Amino acid sequence: MSKGLSTRRLPKSGIYRLALYSRYLSGISKNDDDYISSQELADATGHTAAQVRKDLTWHGGLGEAGKGYEIRKLKTMLTAAFGKERVRNVILVGVGNLGRALISYSGFQLQKFNIIAAFDRDIGKIGTYVEDILVSDIRELDSKIADMEVEIAIVAVPKLSLQQVVNRLVASGIRAILNFAPTLATVPEGIEMQNVDLSIELDRFCYLLEGNS
């Protein structure tokens, strides 16, 4: 008889949309006292007003009938939902071209992400600096991050090293991994792993351009 208690949490894709709303709010010139409608957020992020309202519902109904959402309240809610009251420490593993570019990527600082350490296994890179980040030996991962609060790692290593690096990260207590290596790795239950595979993004275009409608 029970229909199964219908979804009781924001869907995965909703997290992405919340981040988009949040980014939009930080970019507009409106005052924090102003109100914004679900329609405006929808237009700005390419979704529907109903979708926006539903997304915003999960963290408490903070809209006001007839007026919209007070920007201050929205920002507060989003900051809390993403835990952005504080800066997040992030480590990088793999200091190749891509890794170096990621260290320099300005978007991170802006978003309260702070790359605090970098690791590589290439003896030629260990001990050097990229921007102001010291590159350490990957074997020192454990000891280096032991007393720092780090939950997130960005990995940009060759595909053959990936699983090994991931294992090491997990063993060190890392809880979320953003992977740029063009291959997959397995992680234990409870560890988040997101893959960004540049070639596969382009492959998607190829498929579509090939006329597979």
Place this chain on the structure above:
Amino acid sequence: MSKGLSTRRLPKSGIYRLALYSRYLSGISKNDDDYISSQELADATGHTAAQVRKDLTWHGGLGEAGKGYEIRKLKTMLTAAFGKERVRNVILVGVGNLGRALISYSGFQLQKFNIIAAFDRDIGKIGTYVEDILVSDIRELDSKIADMEVEIAIVAVPKLSLQQVVNRLVASGIRAILNFAPTLATVPEGIEMQNVDLSIELDRFCYLLEGNS
């Protein structure tokens, strides 16, 4: 009465899986004469066997009952589906740290993507080379790519320039854009645009780590 003709094409997420299968096949040591089961592909890519079979159905039933899929046939089908018989030309706009790293990214050559030109608007960069790619003035986009076959552009420009760059690309006949700028742009119907936003990937982790279950 009609239930609406149910899905008659591979879902968007299926394109991603197809690319994954394809990559797995190029990486294994099996002979092209060998057979592979949906189960093996599923295990290798983190999906289910039924899912794999359904995905492979869209481009023709090439499995053989009791044996699996002949690797040669699979590869041929995938090559055709992604139009990988030929090399694809790609241009890059925005030669900052990230742009330079993308030019050097080895995954592209391997996957038959060929970056043939780079553009920037910074006078200090125009005329220089990154690897063996000449950086041209973005204003020469049209004339430079007029006689080349280019359908795909990778964009790694500052957020404020994005929409303008996108407009220019679309006007030049580009049909697919991979965007690394941390913002959105609008494109006309029929143009494909995929956003890769590094901060937002990390934000997703933050949300999950915050215990929003």
Place this chain on the structure above:
DNA sequence: TGGTGTGAACCGATTCACAGCA
């Protein structure tokens, strides 16, 4: 026996439509 192909069932996410409130 082993493994494909596929309709049907299921399930989660999106959209619709409207009641309710300022």
Place this chain on the structure above:
DNA sequence: TGCTGTGAATCGGTTCACACCA
């Protein structure tokens, strides 16, 4: 009147289960 909040309807994708074939 304008816009939110939300159940209900819908949609699309995934999984199930099994007929079928070598």
